[in-house]
Amino acid sequence: MKLFKITTILFVGLMLLLSVRSAIATQVTVSKDGDITSVQTGIDQAQPGDTVFVREGRYIEYDIRINKRITLLGEGEAIIDGDEQGFVVVVEADSTVIKDIEVHNSKAGFMDDYAGIVVEGAHYVRIENVKLVNNFFGIYLAKSEGTVLKNNHITASHQRETNSGNGIHLWYTKDVEILDNYVAGHRDGLYFEFVEGAFIAGNKSEKNIRYGIHFMYSDNCRYERNTFRDNGGGVAVMYTSNVDIVDNHFADNWGSSAYGMLLKEINRSTVTGNTFTNNSVGLYMEASSRNNVEGNEFNQNGWAVQLMANSTDNTFSKNNFVANSFEVSTNSRMNYSNNFDNNYWSQYEGYDLDRDGVGDVPHRPVRLFSILVEKQPQSLLLLRSLLVDLLDAAEKFMPALTPETLIDSKPQMEPVL
Amino acid sequence: MKSLTILKYQWKDLLRGKWIVGYGLIYLLIADAMIRFGNAGPKAMLSISNIMLLLIPLVGIIYGALYLYQTREFTELLLAQPIDRPSLFWGLFGGLAVPLAVAFAVGTAIPMIYTGMIITASTQSILLILLLGIVLTLLFTGLGFWFALKFFEDRVKGLGFALVSWLFLAVLYDGLVLLAVFAFGDYPIEKPMLALALANPIDLARITVLLEFDISALMGYTGAVFNRFFGSLMGISVAFSCLMLWLGIPLWRSQRQFDKKDF
Amino acid sequence: MISIQRLRKDFGTRTVLNELDLEIPAGQATGIVGPNGSGKTTTIKALLGLVKPTSGDIMVDGKSISGEWEYRNKIGYMPQIARYPENMTIGELFQFIKNMRGSDTNRDRELLEYFELDNEIDKRMRALSGGMRQKVGAILAMMFDPEILIFDEPTAGLDPKSSVQFKRLVHREKEKGKTVLLTSHIMSEIEELTDHLIFIVEGNIRYDGPMRELMELQQEQRLEGAVAKMMEETAA
Numbered sequence: 001m002k003l004f005k006i007t008t009i010l011f012v013g014l015m016l017l018l019s020v021r022s023a024i025a026t027q028v029t030v031s032k033d034g035d036i037t038s039v040q041t042g043i044d045q046a047q048p049g050d051t052v053f054v055r056e057g058r059y060i061e062y063d064i065r066i067n068k069r070i071t072l073l074g075e076g077e078a079i080i081d082g083d084e085q086g087f088v089v090v091v092e093a094d095s096t097v098i099k100d101i102e103v104h105n106s107k108a109g110f111m112d113d114y115a116g117i118v119v120e121g122a123h124y125v126r127i128e129n130v131k132l133v134n135n136f137f138g139i140y141l142a143k144s145e146g147t148v149l150k151n152n153h154i155t156a157s158h159q160r161e162t163n164s165g166n167g168i169h170l171w172y173t174k175d176v177e178i179l180d181n182y183v184a185g186h187r188d189g190l191y192f193e194f195v196e197g198a199f200i201a202g203n204k205s206e207k208n209i210r211y212g213i214h215f216m217y218s219d220n221c222r223y224e225r226n227t228f229r230d231n232g233g234g235v236a237v238m239y240t241s242n243v244d245i246v247d248n249h250f251a252d253n254w255g256s257s258a259y260g261m262l263l264k265e266i267n268r269s270t271v272t273g274n275t276f277t278n279n280s281v282g283l284y285m286e287a288s289s290r291n292n293v294e295g296n297e298f299n300q301n302g303w304a305v306q307l308m309a310n311s312t313d314n315t316f317s318k319n320n321f322v323a324n325s326f327e328v329s330t331n332s333r334m335n336y337s338n339n340f341d342n343n344y345w346s347q348y349e350g351y352d353l354d355r356d357g358v359g360d361v362p363h364r365p366v367r368l369f370s371i372l373v374e375k376q377p378q379s380l381l382l383l384r385s386l387l388v389d390l391l392d393a394a395e396k397f398m399p400a401l402t403p404e405t406l407i408d409s410k411p412q413m414e415p416v417l
Numbered sequence: 418m419k420s421l422t423i424l425k426y427q428w429k430d431l432l433r434g435k436w437i438v439g440y441g442l443i444y445l446l447i448a449d450a451m452i453r454f455g456n457a458g459p460k461a462m463l464s465i466s467n468i469m470l471l472l473i474p475l476v477g478i479i480y481g482a483l484y485l486y487q488t489r490e491f492t493e494l495l496l497a498q499p500i501d502r503p504s505l506f507w508g509l510f511g512g513l514a515v516p517l518a519v520a521f522a523v524g525t526a527i528p529m530i531y532t533g534m535i536i537t538a539s540t541q542s543i544l545l546i547l548l549l550g551i552v553l554t555l556l557f558t559g560l561g562f563w564f565a566l567k568f569f570e571d572r573v574k575g576l577g578f579a580l581v582s583w584l585f586l587a588v589l590y591d592g593l594v595l596l597a598v599f600a601f602g603d604y605p606i607e608k609p610m611l612a613l614a615l616a617n618p619i620d621l622a623r624i625t626v627l628l629e630f631d632i633s634a635l636m637g638y639t640g641a642v643f644n645r646f647f648g649s650l651m652g653i654s655v656a657f658s659c660l661m662l663w664l665g666i667p668l669w670r671s672q673r674q675f676d677k678k679d680f
Numbered sequence: 681m682i683s684i685q686r687l688r689k690d691f692g693t694r695t696v697l698n699e700l701d702l703e704i705p706a707g708q709a710t711g712i713v714g715p716n717g718s719g720k721t722t723t724i725k726a727l728l729g730l731v732k733p734t735s736g737d738i739m740v741d742g743k744s745i746s747g748e749w750e751y752r753n754k755i756g757y758m759p760q761i762a763r764y765p766e767n768m769t770i771g772e773l774f775q776f777i778k779n780m781r782g783s784d785t786n787r788d789r790e791l792l793e794y795f796e797l798d799n800e801i802d803k804r805m806r807a808l809s810g811g812m813r814q815k816v817g818a819i820l821a822m823m824f825d826p827e828i829l830i831f832d833e834p835t836a837g838l839d840p841k842s843s844v845q846f847k848r849l850v851h852r853e854k855e856k857g858k859t860v861l862l863t864s865h866i867m868s869e870i871e872e873l874t875d876h877l878i879f880i881v882e883g884n885i886r887y888d889g890p891m892r893e894l895m896e897l898q899q900e901q902r903l904e905g906a907v908a909k910m911m912e913e914t915a916a
Binding site for chain 2: 730
Binding site: 254255256258278279280281300301302303322323325326346372375376377378379380381382383384385386387388389390 | 587
């Protein structure tokens, strides 16, 4: 009974406090035909905690500074157009919220990283439902903690790498959440450098000039349910430890240096439940160790996995390799403790006499032909010829050039679910 | 009209020989097994196309030659009848090539229908495989005819040449290409390589299959020539035109030979 | 009327027919005789279009046969060695050729009965004896009632009874006014059946004229003797 009373009092108190707060916070309205016609003026007139409400219309303004904690809220097609003059919105205050607004046409340049929205040194910023069109960089976060980017739509239509910046660019940030954003047409869709503890989920990054996502020196991050497709170079992640890459889709990355995902010096990380479909190379691993690659689907890639010999102690298990041109290729006869057991390989030609679901003879996913192609790429044209099949069969029977220990000793007869 | 009469008779005769039914059954069993083990996906299609690339040229060229020898009496009987030689030639060719092509297409398609693969798999892939199989059948039957007509009086020679040609086109040719690649790999050899591949009908068909199923790998190749060739509509249209040339030339030569031949 | 003009046929370097000029009179029976390999069969095959001449021309009823095929509607041909599709029955074979020629004649029935083959109609060709095949060939040649009949060694595989049957039939055709062309090694047969004689040696014509005249010229009672004499003259 007593407990109930106390909670009631607390609750009522809380409600009162909230109503007082909202009474204090006011709204400054910016509109094309009102008293305030400029977003910057609106911000200047607002008090910390106020909302600056931008009515529908195109506001040609650049270098807008948010230097106090406000909410910048748009209505309908409220567009802030930088007219390619400079940054569009610069956030300097903690806990700033930018929502339901459009930001267009930042300046492009080589000296400065111009951006649609730049957050520098401000923490706990929230950017949500913002449409960013044709900015050099889309959202640029530097030295920011606890910031959330959610449901933003970031596109650019630049053709060349040099006059295009990244869609979402993070530099020295901590505990950032990037959720359900869409990025297309930038240099890198997402770019992280020195990022710690980020959570990236549900984003879609496609048709970017270079990488769908590119990150380095960014430990302890988690990537979940993102889709990276049809980017110039696919996805490249480097120099990082302890990342979780789970349930993402890597698809349709075609080209001589296009990878579903490229891992370079990635250690102690997990790659699980992802699908790699229709990439020139599904998963490329270089100098990466102690990673767990499990339960992924590799479908119809040119090369499902390219594993460089300087990668060690990685485990590949319970993956499905279906209809890839090459299942695994490598650049050496050596295999340093990479384990490939318990996968399903559609190129497996063994049998299962005891009917326990596991093939009775080991599978060698590295074909002789993949080594020939490695040495002389032009021979790729002979793929699926009878000659190559004969060579592969001979090599399987008596391995002379392929790594002897790179085998799956428990190949599954049916795809792993 | 007279070709049709000949076709009708020959089809009846082939069916009576049961051979053609067995040939169709082989494809039915293979396709059935591949779909069963390959989960009706692209894997099954690839296996079917591999078998097709192997079996059709061999059967086409050998049986094409053998058939002309076997029907020699029939041919001579008809030659004294009021019929023009081109009609007789096309009647003979169609009498064999069409049933062979139908046996392949029907044998392969039936398992695709009853397993539902025809709905689940890519229609484009299925049509490509069936079409390629049919073209290859006509092409290699034509080649077989050509050999038989060239060595009409000497079966052993004709069949020998047919078999060796198949072996050459199916295996040795690619071996030479591979050797060339490794011998001259440091030079820009993409264009000659493409030309070499286009000059062999089996390679040609195989590359068409690659364009359908292995485009991701082909696009991973470092080299502008291949990329430009395979990445555009040009690749498939050039490959297909060359295949048509390969179909046309032996048949055209055979028909001329047949026209001028003394029996 | 068949007219062969400067017909030449080379097989490689070997000349089989050397500028042959011949008139085969219509409505008569003509016999072609000569030693083995003299070019008799080649002449017939050229006439049928089976062999393409190296040079020269053949006219049938005043029209060149070069590149033509319709003229074969007028010809019935019985080859030296009759070979037929092995899987076909006699009935099917006749029906097939009838379809080919667009004819619905019933003469094959009569002729089958005549040669006492009417009970064998469902037999496959491979099951027939050599003589039976010859008879089938004879029927095929005559069933469409063509104007020109060509027989290449017709009685070679026939027993005496069938041989007589066959010759009687040819007589009848001749009396109907057919042009008959016949090769044979059996001189009595030529003598019996033909009026006009052509004698070929090594692709050249040695004699072309009425048979009677030749026998008078050689002062022989039998054709066999006359031909033998002529061969000796050629060899000398």
